[in-house]
Amino acid sequence: MQITTLPDGKICDYIDGTIRNDTPEEYVRQNIERRLVKELGYKPERIAVEFPIKVGSSTKRVDLAIFPEGAQHIQVNIDIIIECKHEKVRPSDKKDGEEQLKSYMSACPNASWGMWTNARHKSVYRRIVVAGRTEWEEPNDIPAHDGNIDDTNRPTRDRLVQSTDDNLLFSFRTCHDHIYVTDGLPKDKAFFELLKVIFCKIHDERNVSKPLEFYSTAKEKASNDGRLTVQKRIGKIFDEVKKRYSAIFDTNDVITLKPRSLAYIVGEIQRYNFLDTHIDVKGKAYEELVGSNLRGDRGEFFTPRNIQRMAIRMLDIKQDEKILDPSCGTGGFLVIAMNEVIARLRGRISGLPDTDAYRHALNEEIRETASRCFFGFDINRELVKATKMNMVMNNDGSGNILQNDSLLHPHQWEAEFREKLAKALEIDPAELHGPDSIGYFDVIASNPPFGGRLPVSDRETLVQYDLAHVWKRTKDGGWQKTDDLYASRPPEILFIERCWQLLKPAGRVAIVLPDGILGNPELEYVRYWMITRCRIVASIDLHPDTFQPNNGTQTSVLILQKKTDAEIRKEERQRQLDDYEIFMAQVLAVGHDKRGNIIYKRNDEGEEILFATQEDGTELFEVGAHGDASRRIVRPGKQIDDDTPVVANEFLTWKNNTAVLGW
Template sequence: MASAPPVTSKETHVLVPAALTTPTVTPVGSVPEGKVADYLTGKLVNDTAEEYVRQNIEKALVRQYKYAAKDCEPEFPIRVGSSRKRVDIVVFGPGQDHAQANAYILVETKKADVKPTHRTEGIGQLQSYMAACLNVQYGMWTNGDDRFCYAKRSDGKGSWTFDEIIDIPGFGQTEEDAQRPKRRDLKVATADNLLFAFRRCHNYIAAHEGKQKTEAFWELLKLIFTKIEDERSNKINFYATPSERENASVATSAKKRIQELFKNKVVLKYPTIFEARDMTIDLKPSVVAYVVTQLQGYSLLASPVDVKGVAYEEIVGSNLRGDRGEFFTPRNACRMAVTMLNPQPDERILDPSCGTGGFLITAMNHAVDHIERSEREQWIDPANGTDAERQELFRRRSEYLSQCVFGIDLNPALVRAAKMNMVMNNDGSGGLWQANTLENPHMWQSDLRTRVPLGSIDVIVSNPPFGTKIPIDDEGTLSQYELAATWDQDDAGNWTIRRDKHGNPVLQKSQPPEILFIERCLQLLKPGVGRMAMVIPNGILNNPGLAYVRHWLVRRAQILAVVDMHRDLFQPGNDTQTSMVLMRRLNSEEIANAESTGLDYPIFMAVAESIGHDKRGNVIYRRTAEGEDALVSRVETVTEIDQETGAEVLREIEVTERQVDDELPEVATAYLRWLSEQR
């Protein structure tokens, strides 16, 4: 655990500025504004909406489909009749010369607003290119939101037909295997390709079922859950064949198969998520077959946490973000706070306003990483454990997830979505409850009261709902909190609670929830050791009318760090200026000292001038002094197919990309360095 700086008994706060560190990735150069380095060639190309789609597919061809980068070429010229055209990406036979006669797969990528039926840039363009390349066997057309794959067949009359297939084959894979993948064929999602797939599925359901967006979302989640549970089985049954996708009557068999999986593997296992009314997948058979074909090639369990998180939370956010001040915390802000808190495997973690679980999953995975590292250090071979060693790792991991990870949220739809998110990240989600965190704990359901009593939590991560439009005005709720009382300041500047003639605190008529959440979170923490990171509106930190809140806070908690976040953190959607505040709950002796003489300790403070995106939500990149985009290099471990032996091998590759203009990782690094210096 990262211990707090020492405190003494004088109220003088030493403000230590954050000296931002260099990024953990290695700077390797720059790229002019409006350009991007091509993944396959490293050459600079124009940064356009179409290029964004192409770069994602290039990464997928190498990382997911396992084709060698040297066998792929972007913007490859071919002859079509008497004219010359450029194919967006061509995959050639292994080790063959890059010639039109050796082209094996053609890929056409378009920006999102180009329709598949477009007269010159739609599917017809791809098929004309495939016809012009004698030995091409497969093709893909995609704009990100739509994707179509084709196999070229001879019609026996000197011409070609194009059969729509579910997916193009990966390296060394047969067409049959690509249409019904076996476990060994499942692909780890890369870049934004899983996001594209989720979006395609959601849009298809909404377009073909006539459902409201939220209804379509829940049906999609049923299928995602079924996919995850099927991956845990010995045999893969989450699939749909090309005939099931193409023929409405045949699709009935696909829906029956998936419905049985959902009923037997999902509903029975997760009764707290799926009630009796949820036992049926309420989609047409043809829609089920389409969605299944979009997901069946991925391994959702093996895909990186952030890839799944970005895909899942975008879909959740567009459907479930409510009107109670709910704005989900960006992943980079979650990572910064969790890195600074450094939760350990023996510590109990809680998010009392967990939303879809992003903050909680980040903290959970941080602690799980500690467990895995400590276990592997004891293995005879740290890279390959014995059955007994792996079993012990699984036991420790399962024990931690079941006993130390908790979340609460008032919105039942968000709790349900959070449970699904936890399962997608390999956790059973048993520690999540729908409850009003701010009401009297005696009103909580018994298992929540038993497992999460006040004063029992080591680490809290929270972004509570905030805003004057959702005031807390219930007297029974307000009566629990000192911060719900009316406070008076005397001429000497001292604050006291106003009391009636019976000595009871005079309550305010209402209080915004974010103020009460501060007090409730401190109540939940273990005295003296419990620490938390909370997103707090800056008005609480600098509004003169809320000085009593600050007076109360510095007498109940040690402020460890204040990071002033950029105004665009929650954009698009909310431009409230916020700070990430880290604090530790004081014990009774420290509170007495704080009340009598004040405490003296240093506080880490930083201003995050960039958080990786602008007010429209678009990614922004770091610039050099000359105004060009900065490039960075990092090492990434990928699974590839050895083209001589056919075996899967792990290989480290150096990836060069534009550096996102995000100071939050640097703030976390600077805080940890500063914290070590305080000791």
């Protein structure tokens, strides 16, 4: 139901519904507001936005003031003060930094808690009075709605909270920046040290038979002895992690962070439930962190999650099918596909008792399915490691993520890669001897690197591809391959054929390609090759801003189905391709603009539309944290302008009515 509209550059405040300017500071505040309600269980009526207070002879406005339940909203009753700043504002700034927060708290006699954040740094203070003198403790976090401060020191399993919106991203940024500054590590090293700690957190959550050991109390953080205690405790967890995930960590790996950094990071993320936090929240936080630290210079522009989800839904993956991404990057396609399959596994046991035994059995089946059905290759060794970690963080299945140049001739594959792949496929390594002997996968989803900066010129690589040869026109208007090789070919052209080689007969692929392949007259032979060896199931024209702000290349998603040998011979005999329908669609809105900013649905006058809807889970106040009921208040919210879910739904409807597809 449509409620109203927003002028350009405005937002509707989550707490009080006021129309405000959409600024970087406001972005931070709106995320914190949602965290207070959704994660910490505060009722909206306890929170005041831009509340005026007297500080000396002047009047100031605090970003967020939290009052005791039922208390009048007056300065003397303020319990917690929160200040939200633009990320360029530093904690040490004299005017807008942490000292501003302390001055506001000092002006409010009952404000014992305060938080200052700029989305990259978070400081929490607890004001206590000892012998008439004010002291400032630095806890890990503000308390939940019930005032229980034990959670800020050592949360219990039933008190862990699911992250919402961009708050997990804020925490990851805060931790990474703390390592970068405090430990002096390069960004990529800081990233992997943070991931070691995240793995400890996940492993501790999964160890359901024991109390949580992943914690750092405020008292421990405040002293060298306490920090060393945290280091020892987390080190023991990491020893277990190395045994559990030996494919990711070496036995001699250690967490090299300084005790001060480690204690800070543990305290920052200990309250979150990583296992139950939604895949999109984790995925956005993780992939942004990976992209800002590991993106290389090989055309690695990671595919937006909405495009990945659309492609995976259109492939309609079945349980036990083998799925591969031969240029897996951070593993987004594989993580989304794995969660689709896991949802089906969970559906099979939905009527069974919710016991530790059944959950353990499900987790074991998930791990077994991941090890048998999910594969990813990438030339970047560090991205391979990051993908394995992403898979584990999203349901404990690292799959078969292997480092390899996917375009190499199979006889050039390293022995270790060949043996690991053959073992996972349950075949003899000797069977992987050429491009015509690697078709073991039911489904492929990939966004290969593309661009003229990355041509493939190795003759031994080129010779295995029809599309690396020069083609000439035939008298009947077709094309014929010659024995001549091009001196070099763009990787995206070769990836089309490599995906075809890797598929089983009737297997299917979703591949992101630059539009030049689909329209350039000089590449007509590529299109001829595709239509003679594949059924073109769908062609989705993506919005020009899909890969912005990193790359402005116009792209499409093609869904192809590999023809069987019998189908190819039949068409050759009849000298004519079989006639069939092709699903075609255009994505007119992709959810962001060329600067990467989110765009929302607008009316004909260009104003953003507010909806009373629960589309993305942000428009309604949810039931309070820890099971305490909160009054449900409809708060109109914006909807991202994104056509990809509609395209996927329309395709599936069309596919289900097109029986000849056979899947």
